[in-house]
Amino acid sequence: MTYRSGRHFLQLPGPTQVPGRVFRAMTRAVIDHRGPEFGRMVLGLFEGLKWVFGDPAHVFIFPSSASGCWETALVNTLSPGDHVLLWNNGFFASKWGDFARALGFDVEILEGDWRGPADAETIAARLAQDRERQIQAVLVVHNETSTGVTSDIASVRDALDEAGHPALLMVDAVSSLAATPYRQAEWGVDVTVCGSQKGLMLPPGLGFCAVSEKALDRHREVAPAPRAYFDWTAMLGDNEGGYFPYTPPTTLLYGLEASLAMLREEGADATCARHARLAEATRRAVAGWGLRNYCQDAGAVSNAGTTVMAGEGEDAEAFRLAVLERFDMSLGTGLGPLKGKVFRIGHLGDLNELMLMGALAGVEMGLKTSGITHTAGGLAAAAEFLAEARRP
Structure with missing residues (x-):
C-alpha cells in the first residue's frame, strides 16, 4: 500500500x-x-x-x-x-x-x-x-x-x-x-x-x-x-x-x-440545525453544478445525505471510483437499481462547514476531470450560503 x-x-x-x-x-x-x-x-x-x-x-x-x-x-x-x-x-x-x-x-x-x-x-x-x-x-x-x-x-x-x-x-x-x-x-x-x-x-x-x-x-x-x-x-x-x-x-x-x-454538549436542536445547514449547502452545490437531486419532494430532502443523479448515459459509479483514486475521497455508491446512475454525498456525523467544503471541492474537482456534464458554480454557491448562514 x-x-x-x-x-x-x-x-x-x-x-x-x-x-x-x-x-x-x-x-x-x-x-x-x-x-x-x-x-x-x-x-x-x-x-x-x-x-x-x-x-x-x-x-x-x-x-x-x-x-x-x-x-x-x-x-x-x-x-x-x-x-x-x-x-x-x-x-x-x-x-x-x-x-x-x-x-x-x-x-x-x-x-x-x-x-x-x-x-x-x-x-x-x-x-x-x-x-x-x-x-x-x-x-x-x-x-x-x-x-x-x-x-x-x-x-x-x-x-x-x-x-x-x-x-x-x-x-x-x-x-x-x-x-x-x-x-x-x-x-x-x-x-x-x-x-x-x-x-x-x-x-x-x-x-x-x-x-x-x-x-x-x-x-x-x-x-x-x-x-x-x-x-x-x-x-x-x-x-x-x-x-x-x-x-x-x-x-x-x-x-x-x-x-x-x-x-x-452540542444539544439536540443545535445538532439537527447543523445537519440541516450542511445539507442545504450541499443541495445548493448540486444545483450550482447543474445536476439533479434524486429526491423530487422539496419537503422530504434529507439532512443526512444527498443522492445526486448523473446525466443520461453517464456512469456515476466510474465517477465515484475516479474521485476515490485521484482525490482520496469516498462517496456513496448507487444501490440496487440506482447502481451507476447516482452517487451519494454524506453530510452527517462529526462534520463542520470547512470539512464539508473540502468534500464539495473534491466533488467539483472530480466533475471537472471525469467528463460528467456539469456547470461551474457549485462550490461557490455552497460557500456563499455557509458564509451567510448563522449558527443557533
Missing part, C-alpha cells in the same frame, strides 16, 4: 468519520462486564439513548449491524406467519421486507415512488380496508439512505390513529437519528431500529432497538417467533442492572458513552 498524505475523506452517508474523542475513549482497558463499574456505565448509556431516541420505554443494545435489529424488532413482537405492511420507497426499505419474508412473515408491500416519501394517505386507506385487523405491524424507513428521502413519521402515526388500527409502528431511523429531529414517544413509534455508524459517530458494530411499552407488552403476549440470541426477555432481565446475557463489546460501549456526551 502506498502512503497518501493528509486524511481520507469518508463522505458516505454512513459509516461516518469517527471523532478522535470517541477513538480515545475506546482505548481504555477492558473491565469486568459483570462488575459494578460496568453496570453503572451501561445504565447511564440507557438513559442517554432514551434522550437521543425521544423517550422510549427501553433501548436494547446488540453487538450487530442495524440489520440485526430489523430482525430483533420482528421476531420479538410477531408470531410466525403474521401479516406486516411495508412502505417501499428505497433499497433499505425493500431489504427490510426481504428480511421479514425470510423470517416467515407475510409481507405486503405498498410500492412507493423512490424519489418521494411515504404516503400516509395510502397507508391510511390500506389500514381502513383491514377490518379484520390482520396487519400486525407497519414498517417505514424514516430516512432512506439510498435515495436521500425523509418521510414524515408523525403523519404515518396519524394514519394508524385515523384507522383506529392496533398495528405496531416500526421505523428504521438508521441514518436519521442524531441528524434529523426524531421523537419516538411523541410520534407514537413502537419500535425504532438504528445503528452506531452514522449520526452516533461510532464505528460499525452496535445495533439499537428502541421500544415502547406497547411493543414490550406485545412481546410478552404473542406466540413467539423463533429467537435465541436476539431474545428481548433474556436482555430485559440482565439490562435491569446494566448487564447483558452475553459478553458485550466493551470498547464500543466506551465509545458510545463519549458520543452521547458530545451530543449532549
Whole structure:
C-alpha cells in the first residue's frame, strides 16, 4: 500500500468519520462486564439513548449491524406467519421486507415512488380496508439512505390513529437519528431500529432497538417467533442492572458513552440545525453544478445525505471510483437499481462547514476531470450560503 498524505475523506452517508474523542475513549482497558463499574456505565448509556431516541420505554443494545435489529424488532413482537405492511420507497426499505419474508412473515408491500416519501394517505386507506385487523405491524424507513428521502413519521402515526388500527409502528431511523429531529414517544413509534455508524459517530458494530411499552407488552403476549440470541426477555432481565446475557463489546460501549456526551454538549436542536445547514449547502452545490437531486419532494430532502443523479448515459459509479483514486475521497455508491446512475454525498456525523467544503471541492474537482456534464458554480454557491448562514 502506498502512503497518501493528509486524511481520507469518508463522505458516505454512513459509516461516518469517527471523532478522535470517541477513538480515545475506546482505548481504555477492558473491565469486568459483570462488575459494578460496568453496570453503572451501561445504565447511564440507557438513559442517554432514551434522550437521543425521544423517550422510549427501553433501548436494547446488540453487538450487530442495524440489520440485526430489523430482525430483533420482528421476531420479538410477531408470531410466525403474521401479516406486516411495508412502505417501499428505497433499497433499505425493500431489504427490510426481504428480511421479514425470510423470517416467515407475510409481507405486503405498498410500492412507493423512490424519489418521494411515504404516503400516509395510502397507508391510511390500506389500514381502513383491514377490518379484520390482520396487519400486525407497519414498517417505514424514516430516512432512506439510498435515495436521500425523509418521510414524515408523525403523519404515518396519524394514519394508524385515523384507522383506529392496533398495528405496531416500526421505523428504521438508521441514518436519521442524531441528524434529523426524531421523537419516538411523541410520534407514537413502537419500535425504532438504528445503528452506531452514522449520526452516533461510532464505528460499525452496535445495533439499537428502541421500544415502547406497547411493543414490550406485545412481546410478552404473542406466540413467539423463533429467537435465541436476539431474545428481548433474556436482555430485559440482565439490562435491569446494566448487564447483558452475553459478553458485550466493551470498547464500543466506551465509545458510545463519549458520543452521547458530545451530543449532549452540542444539544439536540443545535445538532439537527447543523445537519440541516450542511445539507442545504450541499443541495445548493448540486444545483450550482447543474445536476439533479434524486429526491423530487422539496419537503422530504434529507439532512443526512444527498443522492445526486448523473446525466443520461453517464456512469456515476466510474465517477465515484475516479474521485476515490485521484482525490482520496469516498462517496456513496448507487444501490440496487440506482447502481451507476447516482452517487451519494454524506453530510452527517462529526462534520463542520470547512470539512464539508473540502468534500464539495473534491466533488467539483472530480466533475471537472471525469467528463460528467456539469456547470461551474457549485462550490461557490455552497460557500456563499455557509458564509451567510448563522449558527443557533
